Amino acid sequence: MALPERQTDVGPPHFEQFLPPVIKKNYGKWKHHEIITPGTMVHVAESGDEIYTIRAASPRILSTETIRDMCDIAEKYCDGHLRFTTRNNVEFLISDKAQMDPCLAELKEKKYMVGGMGPRISNVIHTQGWVHCHSACTDASGIVKAMMDELHEYFTTKSLPNKVRLAVACCVNMCGAVHVSDIAVVAVHRKVPVIDNAMVGKTCEIPTTVGSCPTSAIRPNPKDRTVVINEDKCMYCGNCFTVCPPIDIHNPEEDGVAIVVGGKIGSLRTSPKFSKLAIPFMYNEPPRWPKVVDAIKNIIDVYAANAKKHERVGEWIERVGWEDFFKLTGLEFTYQHIDDFTFMRDTLRTSAAFKY
Numbered sequence: 001m002a003l004p005e006r007q008t009d010v011g012p013p014h015f016e017q018f019l020p021p022v023i024k025k026n027y028g029k030w031k032h033h034e035i036i037t038p039g040t041m042v043h044v045a046e047s048g049d050e051i052y053t054i055r056a057a058s059p060r061i062l063s064t065e066t067i068r069d070m071c072d073i074a075e076k077y078c079d080g081h082l083r084f085t086t087r088n089n090v091e092f093l094i095s096d097k098a099q100m101d102p103c104l105a106e107l108k109e110k111k112y113m114v115g116g117m118g119p120r121i122s123n124v125i126h127t128q129g130w131v132h133c134h135s136a137c138t139d140a141s142g143i144v145k146a147m148m149d150e151l152h153e154y155f156t157t158k159s160l161p162n163k164v165r166l167a168v169a170c171c172v173n174m175c176g177a178v179h180v181s182d183i184a185v186v187a188v189h190r191k192v193p194v195i196d197n198a199m200v201g202k203t204c205e206i207p208t209t210v211g212s213c214p215t216s217a218i219r220p221n222p223k224d225r226t227v228v229i230n231e232d233k234c235m236y237c238g239n240c241f242t243v244c245p246p247i248d249i250h251n252p253e254e255d256g257v258a259i260v261v262g263g264k265i266g267s268l269r270t271s272p273k274f275s276k277l278a279i280p281f282m283y284n285e286p287p288r289w290p291k292v293v294d295a296i297k298n299i300i301d302v303y304a305a306n307a308k309k310h311e312r313v314g315e316w317i318e319r320v321g322w323e324d325f326f327k328l329t330g331l332e333f334t335y336q337h338i339d340d341f342t343f344m345r346d347t348l349r350t351s352a353a354f355k356y
Contacts, residue, residue, distance in 0.1 A: 020081040022051050022095045038156060039114035040100070052094040054103055056112040057123045057148075057155065060088055061131060061141055069110065077103040086177075087122040087165065115156035119163055121300075122155070124148060126168035127175040129187075135238040136170035137187035137255040138284050143168050146288045150297055161307040161316070164300065165264070172237050179275050180263040182313040183299055185292065187257045188281065189236040189249050192229055196246035201225030204244035212239045256283045259295055262314030273314040276322075278329075280336035295331075302329050 016024065026045035033043040041053045059066065070090055074082040077099040078092050085091060094100055107114055116122045124147060127133060129140030147166065154160060167181035171189070178184035200209075201224075209227055210218050217233035218240060227247070229240075238249040259282070263275030278299065282292050299313075306328060307316035317325045326333050 018081075020051060020079065020093050020095055022049050023093070025049065035118045038117055038120060038159075040104075041117055050095075050097065052097060052100055054092045054094065054100070054107065054114060055085075055089045055116050056092070056107055056114050057116065058084070058088050058090045059141075060124070060126050060144065061128070073103065073106060073110075076106075085123070087116075087125050089116055089123045113152060113156060119159045119161060120154055121151055121160070121164045121166060124166045124168060125176050125181075127170045129168075129170040133170050133175075135173065135241055135249060137189050137250075138168075138170050138185075138257050139286055140168045140170040140176075140187070142287055143185055143257070143289050143292060146290075146293050147296060150293050151300065154300065160300070160304050162310050162312050164303075164313060166296075173239075177265075178260060178263070180265045180272065181275060182261065182264065183296055184260050184263065184275055185257050185296070186260055187255065189238055189251065190254045190256070190281070191236065191251045192231045192234045193236075193238075193241060193247045193249045195226065195229065196248070197224060197226040199246035200227060200244060203246060209240055209244040209247070212243045214239060252284075256281050257289075257292060258282070259292070259299075261299060262317050264312050264314055266312075269310070270312075270315055270318075275314075277337055278325075278331060280334055299329055 019027070022045075026047055026049055029046045031044050031046045033041055035041050039055050041055070043051050043053070058070070070082060071080070074080050074092055078094050081093040083091050083093065092103060094103060104114065124144045126140040126144050127136075129136045129138060129142065131139070131141060147168075148155070154164070164183065165177075165181045167176045167178040167184040168187075169176040169178040169184070170187045172186060174186065176184070178186050200206075206220050206225075206227060210220055212218075214237065215233045215235055217230045217235075218227050219230070221228050227244075229247075236249065240247045241249040258277065259279040260275035261278045262273055264273050266272065279295055282295070285291060303313055303316060306320070307313070308319075311319070320328070325331075
């Protein structure tokens with residue numbers, strides 16, 4: 001007889017044990033789905049079985065109280081079944097259609113924002129910012145709050161030519177999906193780190209610190225048991241600070257954010273795209289970041305007015321051309337938009353033809 005499978009806590013449990021029974025029964029045999037309202041959807045299986053989804057926004061930094069509240073709602077209406085999307089929406093999976101209205105009523109009563117399905121803004125994915133991150137250049141959760149206070153109607157009621165994915169990264173290490181989001185905020189340091197030479201030799205491994213720099217801007221200074229930074233090579237990424245805190249990258253007076261546009265993960269209609277620079281730098285203006293919020297709203301409004309149906313932001317920009325994108329949005333084209341990185345040759349325009 002075969003030995004029973006050994007119990008282990010290595011790796012995640014198999015996802016199948018968390019599926020609602022109706023999904024497990026019809027796995028791989030779904031016929032179609034339909035978006036009912038901006039925040040509700042139904043999937044219909046070949047067997048005729050249905051499962052309903054209610055999508056609500058969740059705060060990126062969750063308290064245990066909020067998570068317990070979500071779980072209580074799921075226990076009451078969904079037999080305990082819910083899921084978080086890649087954009088941190090929480091989706092309640094309901095097998096009994098009669099539970100839809102009571103669940104929506106309780107979500108409304110508890111002030112959860114329901115929406116984000118179809119051609120709309122989804123929940124904003126973001127990194128931890130000043131709350132937790134050691135290398136943050138901005139307050140990610142603060143910017144997200146300010147953004148969605150202005151744009152929440154595009155989550156709940158208003159529609160766009162296609163879905164728009166927003167993201168915020170609190171430094172250029174980009175723990176968030178800013179490189180593949182339609183519109184994203186990337187926080188940036190702009191000054192060379194300040195070295196506390198007296199502490200470097202006491203707290204840091206010099207070879208590790210030198211090796212942490214992706215542009216080879218750091219070299220050892222054996223005489224003083226510290227390191228030296230070549231300012232011309234430094235790109236202010238903060239990797240050195242991660243492994244050697246006495247090399248301090250933070251500069252509250254000079255840190256700020258950039259805005260990038262045009263990224264996407266999906267391969268529908270066109271291939272996946274990386275985001276490209278739209279606004280090189282804006283200073284931090286906590287707690288509401290008015291200029292950053294206005295700039296994002298401006299890009300969304302121009303996109304909504306000029307894109308064709310089903311076009312993502314990057315597809316719209318490629319159709320009209322980057323020259324017209326800057327004209328339509330009123331954004332300034334500066335020397336920072338020119339890619340002069342060492343290995344940028346593959347991204348250069350090598351054709352004499354301009355696309356308008």
